[in-house]
Amino acid sequence: MTDTPQWFTSSYSDNGGDCVEVAGNLVARHGTVPVRDSKTPAGAVLALPAGAFAAFVTGVRDGGLSR
Incomplete structure (x- = not known):
């Protein structure tokens, strides 16, 4: 396993x-x-906790996050 982001x-x-x-x-x-x-791509990178990112994706999929 590599530590280089793909x-x-x-x-x-x-x-x-x-x-x-x-x-x-x-x-x-x-x-x-x-x-x-x-x-x-050479700018800032946010390292989000996996659980927080999963909750965000779920919110987007469920339509719970709107503008």
Whole structure:
């Protein structure tokens, strides 16, 4: 297993570049999901606790998070 993030952009992110990338390969080893802005890949990375990221994704899927 590597500690190098393997970045992934969702296929649903075809919205003109306003999207985030996640690196799910670090969850098992570190318990975190790194997240970054796809427009600035050399910029800041947030390391979110896996449980918090899962709750966020669930909220989005269930429609509980709106603008």
